[in-house]
Amino acid sequence: MTVDRTTAPAATVAGAVAGTGVGISAGTRALVMALVVAFVAGCGTGSESVGADQVRRLASPSPSAAAPAATVPVRPGALPGPAAVLAPTRLAIPAIDVVARVAPVGVVADTGEFDVPPSVDEVGWYRFGPGLEAEAGSVVIAGHVDGAGQGPGAFFRLRELAADDRIEVVAGDQVREFRVVGREEYDKSEIPLARYFARDGAVRLTLITCGGPFDETAGRYRDNIVVTAVPT
Amino acid sequence: MRATSAHRAVAGTAAAVAAFVGLSAVTATPAFAATSDVAVVHGIPDTPVDVYVNGERTLENFQPGDVAGPLALEEGSYDLALTRPGEPVEDAILTADDAAVPGGANISIVAHLDADGAPTITPFANDVSATDAGQARLIVRHTAAAPGVDVRAGGEPVFSNLTNPNEESADLPAGAVTADVVLTGTDTVVLGPTELNLNEGTATIVYAIGSASDETLDIVAQTVSGLHSAPDGVPSGTGGLADTGSNTGWYLAALTGVLLLVVGGGLLAARNRVATRR
Secondary structure, three states, rough: HHHHHHHHHHHHHHHHHHOOOOOOHHHHHHHHHHHHHHHHHHHHOOOOOOOOOHHHHOOOOOOOOOOOOOOEEEEEOOOOOOOOOOOEEEEEEHHOOEEEEEEEEEOOOOOOOOOOOOOOOOEEEEEEOOOOOOOOEEEEEEEEEOOOOOOOOOOHHHHHHHOOOOOEEOOEEEEEEEEEEEEEEEOOOOOOOHHOOOOOOOOOEEEEEEEEEEOOOOOOOEEEEEEEEEOE | OOOOHHHHHHHHHHHHHHHHHHHHHHOOOOOHEEEEEEEEEOOOOOOEEEEEEEOOEEEEEEEEOOEEEEEEEEOEEEEEEOOOOOOOHOOOOOEEEEEEEEOOOOOEEEEEEEEOOEEEEEEEEOOOOOOOEEEEEEEEOOOOOOOOEEEOOOEEEEEEOOOOOEEEEEEEOOOEEEEEEOOOOOOOOEEEEOOOOOOOEEEEEEEEOOOOOOOEEEEEEEEOOOOOOOOOOOOOOOOOOOOOOHHHHHHHHHHHHHHHHHHHHHHHHHHHHHHHHH
């Protein structure tokens, strides 16, 4: 957790400041402490994981209700139709002043990675997973935190979201409202993507962007920020 | 995941509990692990049947072109028999004795015509291994009284010289594609063209059934879903504006401290100056 890394050194600095403050009035010393504490608290905002356990529980497939069937199901061997999913078109997150267009996206053929829309103002819904009609599984929407030459993206402030913040997803004339239950940060090499792209388990909305330290040379962030929300 | 030691301990406990629950689930129902999903496909034209498994009538009035199942069958060998609807199992028109069902597999048992037009039963093991993100599996099985064929999708040959009772399989980009079946090495279309919806993370199994000489060639399809994988990553930032660099906190905190020291020192100096003046 980022907080751990910043808390320890900052506390040391605070101690050092207080310790060397010989001759500084008690009032000044208190002010120094308060400033440092406030700074550390500010630093930690948004980087801490919340609701990780709940997010994990949501991903567990519900126990199968199907007892051994008395009769064997029989279907005509017709060719499958196209998958009927309700594609989200707009996303609103009032808590961080986000209203963004949602484009249906898949994966980049070369890399197998999520095809996040190139415009940072637009976010992408994973069209192979559940849509807004979902009765199970994770509806995934990913967007850029920022883009080189484009500035902050739609999901720039995603890591500020807190429990119970509302998210509104629109598909045509249908609206579904969600409530934030978790915010997590993972090193990209360790993120359990199968959990966030699962098509079973409880219905949830999964928002993904980048975060953590930025590698200037590679032009990439180390981490993914994942926000999980459930229908209200 | 980066976690505090407290979080790590909790995560460790959760993992241990999950492992224990998983283990007990397996030991409580040992037979479950050895069960296979078995589907039955009817590819003999104009011949509705009853299907008997080990002498028990399992399907009644099963129609050509229909797919039944999946049935959960425990590992073992099974006697299969097809009768005309309502007729006793002794008068079966087609039987397969000691058909082996392995454990933990996904199987399709197909009643169809062989290359010469005689009814037969062929079991196929279905490849239900995971597909890559964005991909769909297409499996084509030649179970018709017809010569070898080529399968084309979007005008391109996908499978060539497929013969009865064999199959070909390929993972293709998900989406709709127009497919047809031609006699091997020719442009003589025997089936299609038809629109194939290759849904992501599913296997679409297409059977060519019937008889070329009787002009009853047709297709039957079966799908197996849940083969999907997650994308390999979510790259979603290239600007660096949201950088929370592991060292940034350090630098800022240290800078704050230095500033405060300077301010504090200044205050001290000012006070000393005041004192000296006195």
